[in-house]
Amino acid sequence: MITHPKAEELTEAVAAWIEQIRPSLDPRNAFLARVAANALAAVTRELKQGPAAEAAAVERMAALLGRSGAFEDLNGELCERIRAGELTVETPGLLEALRATAFEQLAIDQPNYRHEL
Template identity: 60%
Template sequence: MIENPRADELVDAVAKWIDSIRPSLPPRDAFLARVAANVLSVVKREILLGPQADAAAVERLSQLLGVSGDVNTLNAVLCERLRSGDMDAETPGLLAALKANITDQIAIDQPNYSATGS
């Protein structure tokens, strides 16, 4: 993988440019430009944190389910077991694994989202 520049740096550069022109835009475009910059911040975090989050999710889910596969396959297997009633909220380790996975996902999607006390 090319490191000069890295993909996250390219994304960051575009986000900075969008921020620099935002004040000159009419209100609707200024709003959409802010959304666009937020989109790029998600992409940047996914580049930086995604592989590690996926690997950790695979580890947790394969342990929970006793099968192997990529994260999409494992999520599909888990959904099937929940649908069939083989697993539910009482299943030991289930909520802990789901919480760890979604905590990693929130760190990518919305790191400032406050979920304490929800």
């Protein structure tokens, strides 16, 4: 059976190769190689953690809005209702939902960020 590497396996392999050759590069290219490796690491985290984070965000938004739907639709409606003042800091569960979504995105974008709950 022929199997293909998963996208996250490919990004991890390329990042590892970049880190292997980075010490032999001049300072400017070593810096650019580190930037590239960091970008690949972010893509890898998005591939691994993104689907679960999005599914959890959809559940939270659906509970707040009282309807189901796709992430983009729910997110758009949530933003509109916040802008319109229909949902405020007094809305039960809103701040908790926004905080959870933000922390899940931070875990993908900046995994070394330490926050206080």
